[in-house]
Amino acid sequence: MVASLYGVDEEQKAVWVFLEQEGGKLTGVCLELLAKGRRLADQAGWQLGGLLLGRGVAELAQVAIAHGADEVILAEHPLLELFTVDGYSRVTFEVLMQYKPSVLLLGATPNSRDVAGRLAVRLRTGLNADCTDLRLDADTGLLISEVTGFGGGILALLESPDHRPQMSTVRPGVFPRGEPDRRRQGKVVRFPVELTDDVIHTRIAERIIGEERDLTQAEVLVIGGRGIEGHFDLMQDLADLIGGEVGSTRPPVDEGQVERERMVGQTGVVCRPKVAIVCGVSGAFHFVVGIQEADTVIAINSDPEAPIFEFADYCIVGDVFEVVPALVAALRPAPEVSEVSHG
């Protein structure tokens, strides 16, 4: 096997997080990785570093420090203002070759995945994609990445003993975020960037931020079907209480009860939420392919023979108009009972 550009003997004992930013904010998965990276680094007695690229993003370095980073390498340049895979890969590569961290973690977002693949090839190292858990062996300094296959049916634990950095992209939402500590102190190191536009093959002609809702990123989905008879307010109540988005099958969309962008299924959105609560949905095949990647499916249907129950992890046989209001009532924070009433 080809040796990586830097090896185990040259590595800096540090866990690094690639800090992807968008619209003046770090992405959620970066904050999750900082929290996880902090724990991994502490267990091994290592440093937690962050790598931040962009333009005018210095204050985000402080956010990363508040979330656990010891040191942030800040690479700013006008050509890094908007993400381009050429520019970001090139600069990241240069930084890595200078600092040689042992571990580099990236969020499994479209842009970071793009960078991760290129970097792994350039650095002649491996890449564990879309990981669902991470461990760091304190004795050997090996990162152990968990990858799932076939809808979670198979788990593989991967390590990269001889190649550096040990790279993994991590699925958003698998690790909890930590609470930021504004008093934490850390070091920000500016990395001089030399970049000319002839190395960037992408021209950003126009940047349009759609108003469309992206159900594919929702971690919790409450999905209503024909059986809820258009009562999407009920779905919304439940979704609000558990921090979810509302989705729909095709019939309510056809009836105009809900927007088309919320349609889940073969010709709608295919999503992979952690939890999908599916209400009054019979389970037509076209719909089911849209949620088969969900980690946990909870189905509520009055018909015990409904095909949806074959796909659900938890099956509630009952009237949605009884079950969902009861769920909503149970989840709603109870009104504060004053001391006086106890007498």
Add this chain to the structure above:
Amino acid sequence: MDQTAQESEEGVIVLDDAWWEELMAVTDGAAAPCFQCGVCTATCPWNLVRDRFGSVRHFMRQAQLGLQNGDEDLWLCTACAQCEALCPRGVPIAEVFRGLRYTAWTRRTTPAGLPSLLWSVYWNNNPWTQPPSQRSQWAKNISLPDFDPDEHEILFYVGCTSSYDRRAQKVTLALVQLFEAAGVPYGCLGDDEPCCGEPALSVGHRPYFEEVAQQAADVFGERGVTDLVTVSPHCYDTFSSEYQGAHQGFRPSHYTQFLAELVQDGRLAFESPVDLKVTFHDPCYLARRHNETEAPRCVLDAVPGVQRVEMERTRMDTLCCGGGGGQMWLETAPGERLSDLRTQEAVATGANVLATACPFCIACLEDSVKAQGIQDLVVMDVAELAALGLGD
């Protein structure tokens, strides 16, 4: 001339020679015989559900001249072959549409989400993004004979939709019951069964289809398949009409044809009366594309008690359910679903059962029955009705 086709501000239309040559190559000049009579436009079933429809004739003219306008109506064609049946020049119109769609693939102007269909065939060996390892899960409660050419009369080719779609699986299981009742030695390929490639072909990607077809033909060749029975008319059509080059000498038939043979040979008989009024919806890919309207009726008529009635549009004039030509992976707007009309035609016959013999027809028709709140009409497959006739 190497300018791209575009309508300039002055309204001048420019021909695109490169595009035209590509289209000629992929359709083998199929549109050339068209003399623009317009019968295709007049008979297209989309007229029944749409006020405005980019005319079929217009598409033929564009294909002849090399004029492209990126018309989205290109993706409406269900390949039902109604136009082809009446075309005085015998133009393979659906094939021209596929060719036009292919040029959309090379120019990356296909509808959003459609590439994932091809990726699913590539990665999963089925168009439904289902795990390949679960292809034979429909048979989890029965013991499925692994195909052996020395022992088995037929290879029962289940197909993707009939393997994975929970509704269609019931039809697949009914067929197993029928084969067993008739004592037919049959075998399956289990998880090794290849996709026939129809999804790729239906959305116009012929080169990728050819790749899939070659792989499938290789599997059939290696396994010594001589007679193959499909559940779906779409797989049947693909094997019969599109496997010319890759054909390895196997003889495909649709299951209704095979069952009809069994009935005629006295190998399959029905004892248990099924007292239902049944109207049969001819799948386009069986009727118009293969002239097969008799076999399914022969099977239905062999079941005692079945009273068969016909809808207004029947046999070679059947009305498309709207599911062909890749429409299963595209969205059809409410109010424009041919299956809504078709189910109403079935209701008008007073039948209890709308029978058909295609998993796509079942999906579309059943959806329309539910969506329109039609009571007293159930959609069943011919195989399911026949299995009822076996009794217990």
